Amino acid sequence: MSGTPPSPSVPRLELLPAVDVRDGQAVRLVHGESGSETGYGSPLEAALAWQRAGAEWLHLVDLDAAFGTGDNRDLVAGITDAMDIKVELSGGIRDDASLTAALATGCTRVNLGTAALETPEWAAKAIAEYGDRIAIGLDVRGTTLRGRGWTSEGGDLWETLARLDAEGCARYVVTDIAKDGTLQGPNLELLKSVCAATDRPVVASGGVSSLADLRAIASLVPVGVEGAIIGKALYAKAFTLEEALAEVAR
Numbered sequence: 001m002s003g004t005p006p007s008p009s010v011p012r013l014e015l016l017p018a019v020d021v022r023d024g025q026a027v028r029l030v031h032g033e034s035g036s037e038t039g040y041g042s043p044l045e046a047a048l049a050w051q052r053a054g055a056e057w058l059h060l061v062d063l064d065a066a067f068g069t070g071d072n073r074d075l076v077a078g079i080t081d082a083m084d085i086k087v088e089l090s091g092g093i094r095d096d097a098s099l100t101a102a103l104a105t106g107c108t109r110v111n112l113g114t115a116a117l118e119t120p121e122w123a124a125k126a127i128a129e130y131g132d133r134i135a136i137g138l139d140v141r142g143t144t145l146r147g148r149g150w151t152s153e154g155g156d157l158w159e160t161l162a163r164l165d166a167e168g169c170a171r172y173v174v175t176d177i178a179k180d181g182t183l184q185g186p187n188l189e190l191l192k193s194v195c196a197a198t199d200r201p202v203v204a205s206g207g208v209s210s211l212a213d214l215r216a217i218a219s220l221v222p223v224g225v226e227g228a229i230i231g232k233a234l235y236a237k238a239f240t241l242e243e244a245l246a247e248v249a250r
């Protein structure tokens, strides 16, 4: 036999429709700012709708726990339990009790945000113990990380990324706060820069507004982007989840 071997196929971009929960309701925020909520009703109904539409993943956020304004723990545990699909759970997972409770919901993985910035030794222990079940949410303004519902400064993106890489972090969920909830398109330059700085998979979050944005994110799969979180665009009906899934399956 001769000739060039076939190139390994490029994996499909994973899509993670989001359900963010505040005060028991599904909401979307603009720039993650508390008080900017638009309500979308029952979070369980929203999650079931994404599942019925063919989602493989649900990105489920307890915003009250992230902001420190209470929590929706029982509600998000019930939603996770009701799902037949993979669930990425985040918001307020910052200590042994909240991590144990989050993992016990049966979610596929959890995102740690604030904990990776404020209690790095605890986060490193969680990474070492639970491996692939832990992702770190890198929520950035410019290249400065933000924690506590994006209200506090948490240090430099690149230094933190290098530390987390060295600690064996399996995956990053990268959110450009300036884009989140704005329907202004993703920050492709940020995603490329993060992918260039780490060999771990990256889930893109913030700004998706169109199928063209999804195609642009999908073009970064070869450099390390694994998935894209879609929030406002779905709730605002810019496109359907079925259309989005068809777009990335091409």
Ligand SMILES: O=C(O)c1ccccc1N[C@@H]1O[C@H](COP(=O)(O)O)[C@@H](O)[C@H]1O
Residues within 6 Å of the ligand: 020, 029, 031, 032, 033, 061, 063, 065, 066, 067, 090, 091, 092, 093, 094, 111, 112, 113, 114, 115, 137, 139, 147, 148, 149, 150, 175, 180
């Ligand atoms: O998802 C949002 O819109 C959001 C807005 C404001 C704050 C946090 C938000 N989401 C996610 O919350 C977790 C971080 O929670 P914690 O810091 O670990 O308590 C992270 O996934 C954020 O992206």
